[in-house]
Amino acid sequence: MTWKDPLGRIARGRRRRAAPAVSDGGELTCQELVELVTDYLEGALSADDRHRFEAHLDGCGGCRAYLDQMRETILAAGGAAGADLDPAMRQRLMDSFRDWRSSRDV
Amino acid sequence: MLPVDRASNADPARAADGGRADDADLIEALRKSDEAAYRALVDRHSATLLRLASMYLSNEEVAADVVQETWIGVLQGIDRFEERSSLKTWICRILVNKAKTAAQHEGRTITFSDLGDGELVPAVGPERFHDQGPNRGKWSIAPQAWDRPEERLLSKEARAVVERAIAALPANQRLTITMRDIEDLSSADTCSALGISEGNQRLLLHRARSRVRAALEAYFSDVTDAP
Ligand SMILES: [Zn+2]
Numbered sequence: 080m081t082w083k084d085p086l087g088r089i090a091r092g093r094r095r096r097a098a099p100a101v102s103d104g105g106e107l108t109c110q111e112l113v114e115l116v117t118d119y120l121e122g123a124l125s126a127d128d129r130h131r132f133e134a135h136l137d138g139c140g141g142c143r144a145y146l147d148q149m150r151e152t153i154l155a156a157g158g159a160a161g162a163d164l165d166p167a168m169r170q171r172l173m174d175s176f177r178d179w180r181s182s183r184d185v
Numbered sequence: 186m187l188p189v190d191r192a193s194n195a196d197p198a199r200a201a202d203g204g205r206a207d208d209a210d211l212i213e214a215l216r217k218s219d220e221a222a223y224r225a226l227v228d229r230h231s232a233t234l235l236r237l238a239s240m241y242l243s244n245e246e247v248a249a250d251v252v253q254e255t256w257i258g259v260l261q262g263i264d265r266f267e268e269r270s271s272l273k274t275w276i277c278r279i280l281v282n283k284a285k286t287a288a289q290h291e292g293r294t295i296t297f298s299d300l301g302d303g304e305l306v307p308a309v310g311p312e313r314f315h316d317q318g319p320n321r322g323k324w325s326i327a328p329q330a331w332d333r334p335e336e337r338l339l340s341k342e343a344r345a346v347v348e349r350a351i352a353a354l355p356a357n358q359r360l361t362i363t364m365r366d367i368e369d370l371s372s373a374d375t376c377s378a379l380g381i382s383e384g385n386q387r388l389l390l391h392r393a394r395s396r397v398r399a400a401l402e403a404y405f406s407d408v409t410d411a412p
């Protein structure tokens with residue numbers, strides 16, 4: 080059982096810009112595509128890689144489902160926000176403001 | 186006095202997410218010691234700040250102190266704030282700096298020099314793909330579209346799954362997904378607040394989102410398999 084860094088993408092990701100994900104210009108496999116999903120959603124793929132990514136999606140229901148799930152995951156994470164501020168903490172922060180304002184008014 | 190009216194009618198801090206123009210009003214109001222503008226900002230961002238501080242600090246009281254120091258820093262620095270970044274980013278950056286300093290006193294540090302886990306953790310386990318033959322690299326067990334996701338992802342159970350998955354991430358992945366996907370900071374703002382490169386940030390985000398997706402997939406397939 081081997082899993083390979085799809086064409087060195089992870090190693091390259093630690094440096095800066097997207098070098099071509101598929102150096103030989105060939106078709107992406109599903110296993111390669113899942114490692115490129117974030118770069119795709121972030122608009123960080125080169126035009127060529129984006130084209131290959133989308134060409135693969137056109138012919139692959141599994142990867143379309145995967146991409147949908149990643150989008151849904153992002154939305155679900157957004158729903159995890161929204162803890163209310165503890166009233167005592169809020170009071171403390173408002174006290175800081177009043178201290179600051181009176182020091183400023185002098 | 187215009188800023189006070191604006192602050193009491195709408196939530197100007199919420200609008201601040203929309204752009205620099207709204208930021209400009211808030212900054213102007215703060216410089217005039219406008220309490221309503223400050224309160225709106227505090228209500229909007231303090232839960233975020235506390236969450237971020239808690240990722241650097243194990244002690245809740247210390248984290249709360251850091252949030253308070255951050256707001257004092259915001260007030261003391263507002264006259265000098267040059268608006269090269271959004272107000273929210275600037276506030277987050279103050280928080281991160283203060284939290285890092287406090288974490289050093291606590292003897293804890295988070296470094297971004299490594300990814301927080303092995304170098305080659307795949308987004309999806311190799312057992313899901315054919316490993317030989319003409320189908321090598323294609324799905325052997327393809328993902329199934331989730332049933333009514335928009336509705337079910339809002340359920341309490343699904344939210345608990347997401348929160349547990351995020352809590353279990355290595356610290357730097359957790360920080361990155363929290364800033365990007367929970368607090369909705371831009372990529373540039375996140376890099377700037379955390380002091381990391383775009384490439385490193387994308388990689389941390391990729392790892393983090395991939396793990397949360399896997400947790401949700403397990404949740405959805407459990408629910409689906411149930412009688
Ligand atoms: Zn595919």
